[in-house]
Each structure stands twice: as structure tokens, then as C-alpha cells.
Amino acid sequence: MKVAIVGCGNISHRHAEAYAKTGRADLVGVADVVEAKAQAAAEKYGATPYASVTELLAAEDPDLVSVTTPPGSHAEIAIEVLAAGSSVLLEKPPVLSLAELDEVARAEEASEGSVWVVFQHRHGSGAVRAADLLGRGALGRPLVAVCETLWFRPRSYFDPEWRGTWVGEGGGPTLGHGIHQIDLLLHLLGPWRTITASAVRLERPVEFEDVSTASVTFESGAVATVVNSLLSPRELSRIRIDTSGGTLEVNHVYGYSDRDWTFHPAPDAAKAATLGLDPGVRQADGLLVGTAESGAAADPWAASAGEDVPSNHDAQITRLVDDLLSGRTHETTLASTRPTMEFVTALYASSITGGPIHRTDLTPAHPFYRALHGNLPKPQVTESFLPRSGK
Numbered sequence: 001m002k003v004a005i006v007g008c009g010n011i012s013h014r015h016a017e018a019y020a021k022t023g024r025a026d027l028v029g030v031a032d033v034v035e036a037k038a039q040a041a042a043e044k045y046g047a048t049p050y051a052s053v054t055e056l057l058a059a060e061d062p063d064l065v066s067v068t069t070p071p072g073s074h075a076e077i078a079i080e081v082l083a084a085g086s087s088v089l090l091e092k093p094p095v096l097s098l099a100e101l102d103e104v105a106r107a108e109e110a111s112e113g114s115v116w117v118v119f120q121h122r123h124g125s126g127a128v129r130a131a132d133l134l135g136r137g138a139l140g141r142p143l144v145a146v147c148e149t150l151w152f153r154p155r156s157y158f159d160p161e162w163r164g165t166w167v168g169e170g171g172g173p174t175l176g177h178g179i180h181q182i183d184l185l186l187h188l189l190g191p192w193r194t195i196t197a198s199a200v201r202l203e204r205p206v207e208f209e210d211v212s213t214a215s216v217t218f219e220s221g222a223v224a225t226v227v228n229s230l231l232s233p234r235e236l237s238r239i240r241i242d243t244s245g246g247t248l249e250v251n252h253v254y255g256y257s258d259r260d261w262t263f264h265p266a267p268d269a270a271k272a273a274t275l276g277l278d279p280g281v282r283q284a285d286g287l288l289v290g291t292a293e294s295g296a297a298a299d300p301w302a303a304s305a306g307e308d309v310p311s312n313h314d315a316q317i318t319r320l321v322d323d324l325l326s327g328r329t330h331e332t333t334l335a336s337t338r339p340t341m342e343f344v345t346a347l348y349a350s351s352i353t354g355g356p357i358h359r360t361d362l363t364p365a366h367p368f369y370r371a372l373h374g375n376l377p378k379p380q381v382t383e384s385f386l387p388r389s390g391k
Contacts, residue, residue, distance in 0.1 A: 004029040004062040006053045006077055007069030008037040011091055015066040016045045018317035025321050031056040053077055057084040070162045071170050075100040082111035090117050093179050094337055096170030099370040101341055105334055115334040121184040123319055124311025126261040129304045134188055138300040140245025145224035147185040147239050149178035150232035164206035171372045172209040175344050178228030181237055183340040191219040192343060194358050199351035201385040203231055209385050214347050258308040263301030348372040352384040
């Protein structure tokens, strides 16, 4: 299949290398508004350079186009690619608002092409196993979860003029960094119901937050806390899910392997009876009978082990190419990522307005549907990201 890449910055190399590794994708063209970047990428990967997506589409008629430009241009480029009848692979974040997402969705409906989104953490073997086992109830019923993206970005990271701005990036670590872990959390736990959040700007020269926290309730009744930070020197990406059957956890930074996942079955009755001051039901004879569900006898997580597939671009792009050439639908569709964009939207809306946001609130009439800052007056938005002690 013929593929192309629009945007020749750092992340574009992950796409080009992943396509090459499949052995079944021919990178026919690359485009960038900076001529030198397009030329360098073209020489490195044996493609033809173009100054615009318009020129690339007209000359090459690619089957699939990776969009790896700054987030503020994703929707516009995706719509143009779809209008030409080609399919799109959007880097994260796919768009900057629910309104943009719906615009791209309408363009997809009118096109012969389709849209997929890069959320590669869904495609590592650990997440594939986790989604299957949780979906079947093999690990127990999810109860409590923790989702953390604790990363570090120095002030110099925001030197490019598009970074740190609503127009260029669209948001802070909630949208641009933590969105990977948020998407995986939702992929594993299903629809969310309500979010109450706080986002603050503590250190970085940005128009939005550099830290955010959220308390989340899911439709299943499970609850979670979500933390996103760009101020954390010891970087960590973590999801922990405590279920009625045990604790499932993954710890990594920018990508995991199977060894980064662990599952600890819930203690059996004898072990549970030793925990706490009075963890069981006291009988007339004074003996304690543990009440925890036993999971020690069998470990469904260990039994599910197979080939280790790390959660990188190779994993998703290999699967995407396989799916397209086999006539299958790739699961990370634009529509499947809407709950993630709704989550991000609700987190900003809750932080700025100071109240809880229900997923059902996020209709086209909602003020945050068209922008993650709600198109509110700039002083009000700026004030909302100040720490409480500074208000």
C-alpha cells in the first residue's frame, strides 16, 4: 500500500520507520511547510518531498497519510486528505476539541477513506491481554484505579512558538501527554460518567496547566484518580486497577513491555484473616473467617502470557497495515477515541468552572464543546489555572 507523511518533525520518524518494518508499505511522499525538513526526510526514507499536503495528494494519491504536524493543524489536514479519498492516521491528540472531532467525522462519512488515531498503548500485548481478561471478568470486577502520567519537560521544551499555546498545542499535559494513559484507562474500564478536576500552572511558561488531577466515576461504578504532570523529575507512567480478584498494574515511562505488567491475586481466606485488626467475621468461638475473594489458586494473568509486543508505534502501525491489507477494520477508529476527547474536555471544563462535569453534558451546546478553554474571557481562563493560594 502507498503511504505518505505530512509533517516531518521528530515523531514522523517513528511512523516512517514503522511503515518500513512492515515490509508491505511504500512511503511515496513526505510534506512539510519547512522545505529543508521535507527534503531531509525524503532523502532518509527514499520518498519524494513536497511543500504541502495539497501537492502531495495530487501527485501521489496515497492510500494512507500519517498526520504528524502540530496538533492545531490536525483537523484541517485530515479533512483535506479525506476529501481526496485517502485514509488518515492522526497522531495524538487527534484534534483540539469535540467540535473538530465531529467535523473530521463528518468528512470521514463523506469520504472513501477512513480515520484512525495513534494510541499505541492499546496495541501492546499487555493491554491486549488486560482488555480481554477484564472484559471477560477473569480478573474480577474493577473497583478502584489510579492513572498517572508523571513526566518532566524543561522550560526550553516550550521554545517552539506553537508550544505552550491554546492555538498550537490545544492544552497542557492533560491533552498532549497524559492522553495516552487516559485512553488506555478508558479502553480497559469502559465509559466514564462524571469528572471533578483541578488543573494548575505552577512552573512552566504556558497558557494552560502544567499539572492536573481528576476524580472519576465510571458507568460500572468503579472510581479512579488521574494525575498528569510535566514537573516530575523521576518520570513514570502508571495504571493500577484494583479488582475484586486482585491488582493489575503497569509501570513504564513512554512505552511498556509485558515485564512492566504485574497481577497480584487477592489473598485467600487464610491470608486475609491476618490482615488488619479484625478483617473477617468473628465467630462465637473467637476464630476469624476471612471474607476476601480467593484468587491465589489460579492466576489468569500468568496463564494468558504469549508473545511480548511492546506498546510502540511499530505495534499499532503493523496492526493497521495488516488490518487494511486484510480488509479488516482497525479498532482504533476516530469514533473509538471520542470518549477520550470527552474525558479531556470534561477535565478542563471542571477545572475552569469549578464543578463536576457529566459525560452527558458534553453536547454541541456545551461551552467547552468548541474549545478546551470554553471560549471564556482570557483573564477568567488565566485566573482559573492559578494555584488556590494565588487567587
